[in-house]
Amino acid sequence: MYNSDMRKYNSGRARPLQSGQAVIVPVTLLILIALSLVARGTQPVKTESQLARGLTTSKQASALADAGSEDVSYRIKRVKEYSTTEYVPLDGLISTTTVVTDPLSNVKQVLSQGIIDGRLRQKKINLTKGDNAEFNYAAQIGEGGLKMHNNSTVEGRVFSNGPITTANEVPGAMGYVTGTAIAAGPYSPGSPGSLAQGKVERINATGDIYAYSILSSVASGGCYFQIIMGTLCGTLHPNSPEIATTAMPISDELIAQWEAIASTAVSDQCVGGKYTITGTTVTLGPIRIPCDLEIKGGGGGTMVILSGMVWVQGKVSISQSPVIRLHEDLGSNSIAIIADKTGVGVITDRHTSSTFEVANSTTFTNSGTPGSFIFLISGNTAAEDDWLTCSGPCSIIAGINIANSANGEVVLYANHGLIKITSSGTLRSVTGWAVDIAANADLVYTDGLANTIFNTGPGGSWDVQSWRETQ
Numbered sequence: 001m002y003n004s005d006m007r008k009y010n011s012g013r014a015r016p017l018q019s020g021q022a023v024i025v026p027v028t029l030l031i032l033i034a035l036s037l038v039a040r041g042t043q044p045v046k047t048e049s050q051l052a053r054g055l056t057t058s059k060q061a062s063a064l065a066d067a068g069s070e071d072v073s074y075r076i077k078r079v080k081e082y083s084t085t086e087y088v089p090l091d092g093l094i095s096t097t098t099v100v101t102d103p104l105s106n107v108k109q110v111l112s113q114g115i116i117d118g119r120l121r122q123k124k125i126n127l128t129k130g131d132n133a134e135f136n137y138a139a140q141i142g143e144g145g146l147k148m149h150n151n152s153t154v155e156g157r158v159f160s161n162g163p164i165t166t167a168n169e170v171p172g173a174m175g176y177v178t179g180t181a182i183a184a185g186p187y188s189p190g191s192p193g194s195l196a197q198g199k200v201e202r203i204n205a206t207g208d209i210y211a212y213s214i215l216s217s218v219a220s221g222g223c224y225f226q227i228i229m230g231t232l233c234g235t236l237h238p239n240s241p242e243i244a245t246t247a248m249p250i251s252d253e254l255i256a257q258w259e260a261i262a263s264t265a266v267s268d269q270c271v272g273g274k275y276t277i278t279g280t281t282v283t284l285g286p287i288r289i290p291c292d293l294e295i296k297g298g299g300g301g302t303m304v305i306l307s308g309m310v311w312v313q314g315k316v317s318i319s320q321s322p323v324i325r326l327h328e329d330l331g332s333n334s335i336a337i338i339a340d341k342t343g344v345g346v347i348t349d350r351h352t353s354s355t356f357e358v359a360n361s362t363t364f365t366n367s368g369t370p371g372s373f374i375f376l377i378s379g380n381t382a383a384e385d386d387w388l389t390c391s392g393p394c395s396i397i398a399g400i401n402i403a404n405s406a407n408g409e410v411v412l413y414a415n416h417g418l419i420k421i422t423s424s425g426t427l428r429s430v431t432g433w434a435v436d437i438a439a440n441a442d443l444v445y446t447d448g449l450a451n452t453i454f455n456t457g458p459g460g461s462w463d464v465q466s467w468r469e470t471q
Contacts, residue, residue: 064114068095107256138445144434148175154443180207325365340379364408
């Protein structure tokens with residue numbers, strides 16, 4: 001009876017909850033809220049972790065790109081084999097590196113990239129030939145000084161560690177400098193040879209004149225001096241400090257390196273102590289010639305094409321109007337013919353040998369690319385060795401003697417010797433321990449010499465011009 005009544009009483013009603021079941025709902029809600037808060041709290045940590053992993057991957061890609069560029073740059077600098085596209089492995093990954101050479105500037109661009117998990121980093125290194133030399137003057141002279149003769153002209157700046165003078169052979173004789181003339185060092189009146197520095201005398205300059213002593217000259221610009229006499233100046237700058245002397249642009253050590261590069265091949269054309277080229281076309285370089293070299297134009301015409309450094313262990317004589325030019329593949333690179341009787345197989349003679357003699361009209365031609373030049377480099381030291389001991393009339397053998405006209409893209413260099421230009425002609429620049437320019441000769445400087453690049457073979461010396469990350 002009771003059970004029946006109770007069933008009737010509870011019919012249609014929900015079963016009442018037990019006390020434990022009532023707690024589950026709020027606990028579950030609290031857990032969900034806590035999980036949500038925890039998820040939100042750990043999101044920055046996850047983001048930071050992802051960023052850290054991405055940064056690590058990016059750095060690995062950067063290191064991979066560096067590995068590629070450094071590996072290929074090393075191969076270029078050490079004259080090792082490389083392709084224009086290289087695949088450099090690193091820890092199971094691959095860096096792709098390409099090399100592009102600018103035919104005009106000869107700059108090699110090494111571009112490498114590293115890719116890891118879609119993250120790309122790129123590095124670029126520009127390499128330039130290390131055998132560069134700056135020729136900032138039409139004439140740069142050592143302690144022997146520059147002697148000009150009436151109406152000779154230097155079109156460009158002149159810098160001398162010795163005096164700059166014009167020989168007093170005719171009344172009012174003047175040498176002309178189209179630009180600035182600088183005679184560095186102190187002036188000691190009456191001192192012989194190389195000790196008589198810091199003097200400019202009988203020079204007509206369209207620019208400024210810098211010298212301790214300026215005598216009987218003309219300067220359209222300013223005169224910077226301690227002593228001045230008989231000189232017309234645009235402006236006067238008395239009590240100016242003396243100019244410091246400077247070193248020659250090509251060192252003996254660098255010339256020795258070029259001689260070593262030329263020695264990769266040795267000529268077997270010496271007959272009776274002389275290698276003669278006449279009436280034909282010959283390509284030379286890199287090569288060492290263990291005897292004198294004679295280049296003669298002759299009736300059939302002669303052309304010498306320079307494709308690398310040429311070292312002549314003796315004298316070089318050029319006559320009868322030959323053509324000497326650079327190989328077209330050299331681009332903007334320059335080449336030197338070096339006359340230096342020293343080294344393997346010869347008895348050293350830098351007093352009566354190691355010279356250039358250029359007679360008749362000789363034409364020097366570049367590669368077809370502006371900024372390429374032919375250098376005639378003499379190892380003769382007679383002027384530097386004998387200048388002070390030569391008293392009265394005496395004849396010092398010239399390291400380079402231009403007996404007749406020489407024209408074109410040619411630079412004369414004798415950092416220990418005398419350069420004599422005894423006839424008219426158009427040259428690009430001269431650098432010598434002492435320089436003598438005859439009447440009416442014309443020296444015309446070109447700005448392309450300011451940063452001359454020398455070709456030293458397939459490798460040579462390469463320097464890093466720039467490095468940067470491109471991506």
